[in-house]
Amino acid sequence: MPPTQPPRSRLIGSDVLSASPSTASCGREAAPHTHRRHLLGAFAGAYVASLIPWALAQPVASAEQAPFMALSALLTGRTALDAELGQRLHAALVAAQPGFAADARALLDWINTRQVDPARLQQALDDARSPLAPLPRLLARAWFMGIVGEGAQARVLAYEEALNAQIVADVLRPPSYAYGPYGSWVVPPKEEPSRG
Amino acid sequence: MADSARAGKVPAPADFVVVGAGIIGALLARKLALAGASVLMLEAGPYVTRGEIVARFRNSPRRSDWVSPYPPAPWAPHPVYAPVANDHLLQAGPYPYKAEYLRQYGGTTWHWAAHAWRNVPGDFRIRTLYGVGVDWPFDYDELEQYYQEAEVLMGVSGAPNTGSPRRQPFPMPPVAEPWAMRRIRERLQGVYPVVGNTTARNSRGYDGRPACVGNNSCQPICPVNAQYHGGIAADAAQAAGVKVLTDANVYRLEHDASGRRIVAAHYYDPDKRSHRVTGKTFIVAANGIESPRLLLLSASDRFPRGLANSRDMVGRHLMDHPSTSLTFDADEPLWLGRGPQSPSSINTMRDGDFRRAHAPYRLDFTNISRVDGTSAALIKEGIYGPEFARRLRHSAAHELNVKSVLEVLPHPDHRITLSDQKDALGLPRPMAHYSIDDYTRAGHQRARQDFQRIADLMGGSRLRFTGDDDFANNQHICGTLSMGTNPATSVCDGYARAHDHENLFFAGTGVLPTAGTCNSTENGVAVALRTAAHILAQQAGQPMPAPPGAGPQAPQKGGQS
Numbered sequence: 228m229p230p231t232q233p234p235r236s237r238l239i240g241s242d243v244l245s246a247s248p249s250t251a252s253c254g255r256e257a258a259p260h261t262h263r264r265h266l267l268g269a270f271a272g273a274y275v276a277s278l279i280p281w282a283l284a285q286p287v288a289s290a291e292q293a294p295f296m297a298l299s300a301l302l303t304g305r306t307a308l309d310a311e312l313g314q315r316l317h318a319a320l321v322a323a324q325p326g327f328a329a330d331a332r333a334l335l336d337w338i339n340t341r342q343v344d345p346a347r348l349q350q351a352l353d354d355a356r357s358p359l360a361p362l363p364r365l366l367a368r369a370w371f372m373g374i375v376g377e378g379a380q381a382r383v384l385a386y387e388e389a390l391n392a393q394i395v396a397d398v399l400r401p402p403s404y405a406y407g408p409y410g411s412w413v414v415p416p417k418e419e420p421s422r423g
Numbered sequence: 424m425a426d427s428a429r430a431g432k433v434p435a436p437a438d439f440v441v442v443g444a445g446i447i448g449a450l451l452a453r454k455l456a457l458a459g460a461s462v463l464m465l466e467a468g469p470y471v472t473r474g475e476i477v478a479r480f481r482n483s484p485r486r487s488d489w490v491s492p493y494p495p496a497p498w499a500p501h502p503v504y505a506p507v508a509n510d511h512l513l514q515a516g517p518y519p520y521k522a523e524y525l526r527q528y529g530g531t532t533w534h535w536a537a538h539a540w541r542n543v544p545g546d547f548r549i550r551t552l553y554g555v556g557v558d559w560p561f562d563y564d565e566l567e568q569y570y571q572e573a574e575v576l577m578g579v580s581g582a583p584n585t586g587s588p589r590r591q592p593f594p595m596p597p598v599a600e601p602w603a604m605r606r607i608r609e610r611l612q613g614v615y616p617v618v619g620n621t622t623a624r625n626s627r628g629y630d631g632r633p634a635c636v637g638n639n640s641c642q643p644i645c646p647v648n649a650q651y652h653g654g655i656a657a658d659a660a661q662a663a664g665v666k667v668l669t670d671a672n673v674y675r676l677e678h679d680a681s682g683r684r685i686v687a688a689h690y691y692d693p694d695k696r697s698h699r700v701t702g703k704t705f706i707v708a709a710n711g712i713e714s715p716r717l718l719l720l721s722a723s724d725r726f727p728r729g730l731a732n733s734r735d736m737v738g739r740h741l742m743d744h745p746s747t748s749l750t751f752d753a754d755e756p757l758w759l760g761r762g763p764q765s766p767s768s769i770n771t772m773r774d775g776d777f778r779r780a781h782a783p784y785r786l787d788f789t790n791i792s793r794v795d796g797t798s799a800a801l802i803k804e805g806i807y808g809p810e811f812a813r814r815l816r817h818s819a820a821h822e823l824n825v826k827s828v829l830e831v832l833p834h835p836d837h838r839i840t841l842s843d844q845k846d847a848l849g850l851p852r853p854m855a856h857y858s859i860d861d862y863t864r865a866g867h868q869r870a871r872q873d874f875q876r877i878a879d880l881m882g883g884s885r886l887r888f889t890g891d892d893d894f895a896n897n898q899h900i901c902g903t904l905s906m907g908t909n910p911a912t913s914v915c916d917g918y919a920r921a922h923d924h925e926n927l928f929f930a931g932t933g934v935l936p937t938a939g940t941c942n943s944t945e946n947g948v949a950v951a952l953r954t955a956a957h958i959l960a961q962q963a964g965q966p967m968p969a970p971p972g973a974g975p976q977a978p979q980k981g982g983q984s
Contacts, residue, residue, distance in 0.1 A: 304808035349805025367802045371811060372795075374484045378506040381484035391798040394812045395819050399760045402792055403480055403646050406637025409626070410599035412762030422816070 265290055271297040272339035281306045292317050294331040295366070301338075301345055302363055303370050303390055315384050319375040320365060327365075334359045397422045425470050425528060425661065428671035428692035433700055437463035437666070440688050440702035442673045442717065443931070444660070445530025446653035447947045448708025450576060451930045453660040454955040462665040463702065464657075465690055467499035467672040467709070468527035471654070476533065476644045486795055489534045489643035490523050498693045499526040499672050500846050512712065513842045513854040520857035522743065523898050524710050528669050529654030531710065531898065532944060534643035536765035537623040537650045539579040540941030541570045541587035541949075545774040549937060553778040555862065556832045556937050560908050560917030563588075568970040569949035569956070576659075577651040577948070578629040581621030586770050590971065598626045598635055601762035601790055606755065607823070608767065611880050615769045615873075617788070623651035623945075624763060639792055641764040650763075671698070674850055676705060676721045676730055678924065685730070685927050691848055704926045704958070708951075711741075711900025711933035715839050716853045718904075731904075731921040736914045738840055740833035740902035742938040745859055745894035746787075747867050748826035749874035754882025756820035760792025772870070773940045782866025785828040785940045786873055793822045825877055826895075827870035829863050830940050833902050859894050867891070899943040904933040906950075918957040919950065928954060 268276055268283030270293035276283055282300040287293045288310075295317050299308055320327045337343075337359060343351045352360040369375050373385030386392065392401045397419035400406050425444075426432070437460075441452045444466035456462045471493075479492035488505055495501045495509075501524055503509040512522060525531045544563040549556040571591050573579075580595035597619040600608075608617035624641075625634045635649040648655065661667055670693050677687040677699075685705040690698055707714045715738035719729040731737055769786040777783070797818040801811050831837075842854040871888065878886050889895070907913025910922040919934045921927040930951040932943040939946070960967045 302807040304810075304812065345808055346810055348807065353805070363805070363807060364802055367807050367811070371802065372798050376484070381506070383482045383484050386481050391794050391815060394815050395794055398758050399792060399794065399819065400637075400639070402486070402760070402795075403477055403638050403640040403644070405647070406639065406761055409634040409636060412601045412637050413599050413605070415602050416756065416758040416761065416820075418756070418820075 265293060267293060267296055267300070270294060270335075272335060274339045274342045275301060275335060278345060282308075285310075288314055291328050294335040295320070295328070297335055298331055298363075298366055299370060302348075302366050305390065308370075309388060312385055312388055316369045316375060319382060319384055320369060323376045323380065324365070330359060330362055334362050394422070425466075425657070425667040425669050427470065427669050428690065428698070429694075431692065431696070433698050434463050434666055434668060435461075436701040436703075437461045438702065439463070439704050439706060440465065440700060441665075441706045441708055441930075442676075442688065443467075443530065443707070443709035443713070444528050444653070444657045444667055444669070445708060445710060445931070446532045446651075446656045446944060447930050447932070447951045448706065449529075449653060449656035449660040449665075450573070450948055451706065451708065451951040451955050452665045453656070453663045454952060455958065456660065456663040456665045458959050462660075463700065464660065464665050464667045465671040465673050465688060465700070466526075466528055466657075466667060466669045467690075467713075468501075468525070468669065469496045469499070470528045470669045471533070473644065473646065473648065473654070477646045480640060480644055490525070492643050493525050493527065493534065495526060496670070496693070497847050498670065498691060498695070501526045510844070511846060511852055513844060513852055515840075515854050515856040516858070518858040518894070520741070520743070520855035521896055522712060522855065522900055523896075524712065524900070526713070528667070529652060529657045532651075532653040532656075535652065535942075535944065536641050536763075537645075537652075538765065538942035539574065539577060539581075539621050539623040539651075539945045540585070541589075541621075542566075542939045542941060542946055543586045543774045544588070545778070546937060546939040549778060553776070555778065557905075557907065557912075559936055560906050564970075566949050566953060568968075569952040570945065572952050573945055573948040576656075577623040577945075578625055578632070579621055579623050579945075580626040582619060584616075584618050585621055586773055593621070595626045595629060598622060598624050598763060598766065601766055603757035603759050603761065603790060603823075604767040604788060606757055607788055607881065611769075611877065614880060615786075615877065616771065617767050617769055620766055620768055622763070622765070625649045635763055637762045639760050639762065639764055639790070642791075672848060673709075673717060674720055674848065676707075676717065676927075678721075678723065678725070678730065682725050682923075683925055685924055695848060704928065706928045706930055707904075708930040710931055711903045712839050712853050712855075714929060714931055714933050715903045716841065719841050720850060731914055731923045731927060733923050734911050736835075736905070736912065738903050739835045739838040740905050740936070741837040741839055741855065741857060741900070742831040742833055742902040744828045744897040744899045744938060744940070744942070745831065745863060745867075746826045746828055746897055747870065747889045747891075747894060748824055749871075749878060749889075750822060750824045750887045751878045751881070751883035752818070752821040752885045753823050754821075754884070757823065758820050759790050759822065760794065760819070762790060764789065764791045766790050769873075772873075777869075780865065781869055782830040782832075782863045783940050784830065784866050784870050786870065786877075787826050787828055789824045789826070793819050797822070823881065823883075825874055827867060827874075828897065828940055828942075829866045829870070829894075831863050831938050832860065833905065833937060834860065837902075839903050859892075863894075864891075867894075897942070899932060899938065901932050901935040901938045901943055904929045904931070905936040906934045907936055919954045928958070930954060
């Protein structure tokens with residue numbers, strides 16, 4: 228029996244611009260004139276904004292969540308991030324670490340101030356012995372592996388929708404999902420050139 | 424479903440009381456029940472279902488820890504090492520023996536890779552042939568019909584090119600070869616013959632279960648039951664009339680005044696109430712660690728060292744299969760993770776005169792997806808963004824791993840004993856005494872040369888060898904209740920009957936007197952089916968059944984391809 232797929236979450240990205248404002252990515256019904264929509268671009272900072280131009284028009288659920296979403300866009304390098312998953316990950320990260328939202332804001336400021344090359348972010352944080360050095364790993368683990376928390380407190384927030392599964396989805400299925408009919412694995416793998 | 428000891432009802436006395444509802448005990452119990460015996464099977468752990476295990480796997484933050492979907496019941500602890508160790512199996516050293524097993528309906532094979540090998544004929548006579556280890560109390564020809572019986576029950580697929588001769592064909596043709604394995608086979612051709620593993624995995628619909636559809640999660644769970652496991656065996660036992668009682672932790676076997684006969688089993692239910700059940704014959708099938716533990720726990724005034732232990736052999740000669748490995752990047756995209764997890768191996772070093780000098784081994788190619796491991800490694804390295812995606816795809820496409828499966832010789836000092844620490848039920852925890860000797864280490868050094876050659880043939884780069892003192896365990900727990908003709912050096916006879924007690928038998932990989940180079944389950948099943956045939960023949964006053972086609976016709980020779 229095929230596994231039940233979770234409901235397809237809304238993507239932030241091009242489809243939101245054409246959607247009605249009352250069903251924006253936060254998923255809440257709201258009349259446009261009573262609810263102030265935040266766009267990511269307003270919170271990213273000039274330098275980071277220049278690094279994630281595709282993400283600037285995306286709505287974010289709250290000002291508090293905006294630094295997390297800006298960092299997420301930067302750290303994942305994905306042009307579209309699942310907004311509902313983002314909300315769940317943010318909530319889990321805040322629950323695991325109460326100072327998380329403030330740390331995310333601080334890291335965003337740190338990157339903007341120093342104009343850090345994102346490909347060298349971890350190195351820069353480690354070299355500076357910054358107390359924010361653990362933060363990129365938390366976000367990376369959340370988005371790429373769908374996991375938040377450590378040891379006995381670790382929780383899975385996403386599996387099939389985690390980015391590592393998406394990145395290889397042209398060739399592989401997440402383990403425990405059927406690859407295909409019997410024998411479908413004998414043929415050479417066929418990669419999508421644009422995938423990555 | 425199965426009845427649970429929670430309900431508090433004590434079952435009626437049975438002809439046979441079997442302790443443990445794993446694959447080997449269940450198939451033996453089934454055979455006895457089909458012959459008309461009343462059989463009661465007592466399982467310490469709970470009933471489990473496939474659906475809940477799949478859900479736990481998908482929700483596990485440690486998917487490559489194959490124990491994580493199987494949290495132990497508090498009244499039936501098994502070893503847990505992560506994220507927090509529960510110290511169920513204590514370590515006396517000098518080398519750690521971090522065995523994993525599952526105490527639940529169906530036992531440990533819920534999370535195996537379904538390797539269903541036979542020994543090679545030389546494995547039965549390594550003392551005579553090579554001057555090491557011990558000889559088995561019977562040879563390959565004697566066991567051959569029971570291998571076949573085991574393969575028909577489990578649904579084994581394969582081709583006769585893996586070194587084990589056979590009289591009859593495999594129940595099923597080999598499982599379709601994944602592309603990655605085909606390329607390895609083609610590129611190693613002429614230097615190493617790569618063969619398909621003989622596995623309890625369906626290459627077509629079999630016994631009401633579907634063919635493999637490539638879920639690539641064999642360890643820890645096959646979501647579609649294309650792979651045989653102990654849960655299926657326990658269901659088959661029930662269908663044959665075996666009564667299974669779960670949540671019944673047998674902690675003591677009781678003997679009669681003479682000491683020659685076992686008369687009862689005592690078990691705890693989840694509320695730690697003790698119950699006593701009687702029977703005519705007792706069979707301990709509780710894996711290679713919990714079985715000797717039970718015998719040691721059953722110490723009495725008459726037997727202060729425990730049951731079946733007059734010569735202090737219980738728990739000794741502990742063996743498993745240590746593995747070392749090489750991970751490397753091939754020079755072409757192969758994409759492990761498409762199809763079953765463990766399809767192919769090299770079997771040329773399983774037997775030969777070199778066994779005088781160093782351990783034999785198989786070489787195993789994994790087809791387990793690299794995605795989880797690579798993701799964790801990249802994040803640990805601090806790699807994010809487009810670079811993460813690029814490197815993840817590269818490793819997912821190119822990374823290969825080959826491992827050795829090395830023989831370990833029986834040493835009396837390698838053993839399972841009782842510790843002075845108690846588990847949740849107040850029972851002394853088992854303790855492992857283990858090391859890796861020079862014979863096995865020399866086998867690893869030889870295997871390492873093969874690793875290098877294989878990487879060269881695959882255009883390998885980024886070679887990452889495991890350390891020379893870093894031996895991973897394979898959970899093939901052997902030797903602790905060794906069969907043998909000499910009571911001074913073994914626990915039971917060639918039919919796995921305890922030397923010391925006339926109505927006590929053993930079933931499981933613990934009775935195997937040497938480990939050989941193949942995963943132990945099919946050996947254990949075949950030996951148990953032969954034990955059942957012996958018990959039934961004795962009770963009927965008849966000789967054992969002759970092998971089919973025995974006589975002038977020679978068995979099909981399974982040579983190397």
